[in-house]
Amino acid sequence: MLDKFANLNDENLNPMDEILLEEQLMNSLLEEQPQAKLLHGKPVAESIMDDNLSRCIRLNSQKRPPTLAVFRVGKRPDDIYYENSIKRHCEQVGVRCQTMTLPPTIREDEFAAILTQAVQDHTIHGIFFFSPLPPNLNEAHLRSLIPPAKDVDCLSNAAQAALYLNQPGAFAPCTPAAVMEMLRFYQIPIAGKQAVVLGRSLVVGKPLSQLLLAANATVTVAHSKSENLSQVCWQADIVVAAVGKARLVQGGWLRPGQTVIDVGMNPDPERGGKMCGDVDFEAAQTMVEAITPVPGGVGLVTTAILCRNVIEAAERQAAHHG
Numbered sequence: 001m002l003d004k005f006a007n008l009n010d011e012n013l014n015p016m017d018e019i020l021l022e023e024q025l026m027n028s029l030l031e032e033q034p035q036a037k038l039l040h041g042k043p044v045a046e047s048i049m050d051d052n053l054s055r056c057i058r059l060n061s062q063k064r065p066p067t068l069a070v071f072r073v074g075k076r077p078d079d080i081y082y083e084n085s086i087k088r089h090c091e092q093v094g095v096r097c098q099t100m101t102l103p104p105t106i107r108e109d110e111f112a113a114i115l116t117q118a119v120q121d122h123t124i125h126g127i128f129f130f131s132p133l134p135p136n137l138n139e140a141h142l143r144s145l146i147p148p149a150k151d152v153d154c155l156s157n158a159a160q161a162a163l164y165l166n167q168p169g170a171f172a173p174c175t176p177a178a179v180m181e182m183l184r185f186y187q188i189p190i191a192g193k194q195a196v197v198l199g200r201s202l203v204v205g206k207p208l209s210q211l212l213l214a215a216n217a218t219v220t221v222a223h224s225k226s227e228n229l230s231q232v233c234w235q236a237d238i239v240v241a242a243v244g245k246a247r248l249v250q251g252g253w254l255r256p257g258q259t260v261i262d263v264g265m266n267p268d269p270e271r272g273g274k275m276c277g278d279v280d281f282e283a284a285q286t287m288v289e290a291i292t293p294v295p296g297g298v299g300l301v302t303t304a305i306l307c308r309n310v311i312e313a314a315e316r317q318a319a320h321h322g
Helices: 002-009 015-031 042-061 077-093 108-120 139-144 157-164 174-185 205-214 229-235 298-320
Strands: 067-073 096-102 126-129 194-198 218-222 238-241 259-262
Touching: 042 077, 042 174, 042 298, 067 077, 067 108, 067 298, 077 096, 077 298, 096 108, 108 126, 108 139, 126 298, 139 157, 157 205, 174 205, 174 259, 174 298, 194 205, 194 229, 205 218, 218 229
Parallel strands: 067 096, 067 126, 194 218, 194 238, 238 259
Antiparallel strands: none
């Protein structure tokens, strides 16, 4: 390619020709920048959903249809979006999905009574409610009412303790589990690798760090108070961004050879009505080895995992009752 522009040194070139050739050279160099492999969520989700369908058919043939109870308090747009996705995925494979919308003014004892009723209903195998709840509700208490056997998104302290103690029976939170499925599906090496998780929430950051540790990664958990975040990211083999801040991770924080998993889903401050991740995707895709797009990445896998957990809960109950 450089031979094509060797005549840039030709002393007989007039100034306009030289400018034109320089522009062509720069455009060619930009076009030849390496592009990261895109880790799309669709094939991963489809693989999980195919397995979900076969397992669900078997349970339905035994007159034991897997059933998920979903509770939504209020009308947050992101909750409604996720609820519709859950219902659509459940319908695809034959999981029954019972949804209940509760007013933001509901009393804690009223919500607790509804949850307890679902816990005691043997035809309901999984229970899920959207978080965060309104401040008038004690979310920790309400989470504690869900037994690990029906806690399909690891909401309760009991389920989280089982996860951290590596005990059988508890379901991992759906989003961290989706990250692990993405890495496995695309055969990204984990054992012995340096992984950094940006975010320390109970929903993603902390449980994901445990799952990566269980897969023999060396894990660093970073957060908003961490110093030298760019250096921490630069040193990692796997970077997982789960902080909920649009484009926090810049291209200069990353290097060739890395895998970047972007869990963020934020309103795009530069493109009204669009969504973006926690990583500056345009800058990162010319730097790293592989990256998940947003949207179209981890989010697609998360709901497939939720369906799988409900089905597994139903299978366990069927085995327990013979």
